[in-house]
Amino acid sequence: MKKILLIAAVSLIGVAASAQKFAHVNFQELVQLMPESDQARAVIQESQKNAQESYQEMMNEFQDKYAKYQQNVNSYTPATRKTKEDELTQIQQRIQEFSQNVEQELQEQQQKLMEPIYKKAQEKMQEIAKAGGYIYVFDRGSILYIDEAQSTDITAECRKALGIPENRTLESLQAELAAQAQATANAQ
Secondary structure (H helix, E strand, O other), X not given: OHHHHHXXXXXXXXXXXXXXXXXXXXXXXHHHHOHHHHHHHHHHHHXXXXXXXXXXXXXXXXXXXXXXXXXXXHHOOHHHHHHHXXXXXXXXXXXXXXXXXXXHHHHHHHHHHHHHHHHHHHHHHHHHHHHHOOOEEEEHHHOOOOOOOOEEEOHHHHHHHOOOOOOOXXXXXXXXXXXXXXXXXXXX
């Protein structure tokens, strides 16, 4: 009798498991291709550009003062030489502090800008999953294997819900970014 109950229980578990619906999505693709990500990238790039300009101004100041120092070092009194060396050291310290601070600020800015984008993508994906009756949605980027016959790819539905054009791909995004980088390099 126990064996019959065990077989029946195992059979019911197998039937229940096969009736469950699974889905997968390429979440990073969604986030990277969202129009909001383009806007965030533009803001971050502008901040990076401004930081680079400030850094370059500081480096130019240091190089100018260092060149003057080297030209006149033999004519300086010991007190003047010490003052000039201290000034150069302070400029170097400012440059180093600026580099550290700006790197941290840019990371924080990126995190702040991307947080609502991730949240929006997550919410849309959850809406689609609930509407489709899926009990699990796996991120394709963190799974080593997916049986396409037993899991539905809802990336296309999520792309549509997030306003991502059909013809936009990660490859086209990379081409856009490469073209922007090339244009920036040519402008300098």
